[in-house]
Amino acid sequence: DTGVSQDPRHKITKRGQNVTFRCDPISEHNRLYWYRQTLGQGPEFLTYFQNEAQLEKSRLLSDRFSAERPKGSFSTLEIQRTEQGDSAMYLCASSLKGTATEKLFFGSGTQLSVL
Amino acid sequence: GENVEQHPSTLSVQEGDSAVIKCTYSDSASNYFPWYKQELGKRPQLIIDIRSNVGEKKDQRIAVTLNKTAKHFSLHITETQPEDSAVYFCAASMPDNDMRFGAGTRLTVKP
Numbered sequence: 001d002t003g004v005s006q007d008p009r010h011k012i013t014k015r016g017q018n019v020t021f022r023c024d025p026i027s028e029h030n031r032l033y034w035y036r037q038t039l040g041q042g043p044e045f046l047t048y049f050q051n052e053a054q055l056e057k058s059r060l061l062s063d064r065f066s067a068e069r070p071k072g073s074f075s076t077l078e079i080q081r082t083e084q085g086d087s088a089m090y091l092c093a094s095s096l097k098g099t100a101t102e103k104l105f106f107g108s109g110t111q112l113s114v115l
Numbered sequence: 116g117e118n119v120e121q122h123p124s125t126l127s128v129q130e131g132d133s134a135v136i137k138c139t140y141s142d143s144a145s146n147y148f149p150w151y152k153q154e155l156g157k158r159p160q161l162i163i164d165i166r167s168n169v170g171e172k173k174d175q176r177i178a179v180t181l182n183k184t185a186k187h188f189s190l191h192i193t194e195t196q197p198e199d200s201a202v203y204f205c206a207a208s209m210p211d212n213d214m215r216f217g218a219g220t221r222l223t224v225k226p
Contacts, residue, residue, distance in 0.1 A: 033213065033214070035216075040218075040219070041218055041219065042119075042121070042204045042206075042216035042217050042218045042219045043159065043204070043216045044216075045213050045214070045215060045216075048213050055211075056212070056213055091158070091159070102147050102208055102214070103149065103161055103164065104149070104161070104214060105161075106151075106158040106159045106160075107158060108157070108158050109158060
């Protein structure tokens with residue numbers, strides 16, 4: 001499979017627990033994005049990386065959220081002390097900077113439910 | 116940062132009719148405008164995109180138009196079919212920046 005893959009597909013956790021999601025981008029893509037999507041809304045930008053550098057982080061993003069892309073390949077998104085309001089679909093996308101367009105290719109997402 | 120507004124939020128058309136979805140953006144530096152289609156339970160998929168140096172682009176039954184002066188762009192779907200039913204998102208991005216999405220339009224094509 002040469003697309004963007006995310007793991008797990010679903011995560012159910014109790015309030016206060018920490019969760020970590022993984023994203024594997026398309027192999028030659030140097031940009032990786034994390035978005036959050038709730039029902040009936042568009043993807044909301046969280047953060048993005050170019051190679052291993054985190055270039056931008058949404059001001060709306062709580063300090064409980066942290067993302068890494070240590071070797072410029074896969075990325076992890078961690079949410080500490082989860083709250084019910086964190087329940088959402090977390091989407092990862094990748095693109096190749098330097099091409100004629102900045103097409104984003106999305107993964108299938110991780111659906112988080114915080115009880 | 117960039118702010119993208121999209122309307123209508125829901126759109127219902129009869130099979131064979133045309134559908135138009137409109138978006139506005141706030142930052143004149145934005146230069147890339149894609150449209151994504153998301154079916155229920157699936158990932159967003161790119162269907163068409165346009166750069167700021169082009170006013171219109173067509174791909175079979177879909178087309179996108181861009182008005183840089185007014186900072187708005189539109190998606191046009193002609194001869195709609197039931198399989199066009201989905202949520203459509205517009206987006207805008209600036210060079211070396213992230214991509215911002217509209218809130219989406221739920222299109223229903225009635226057979």
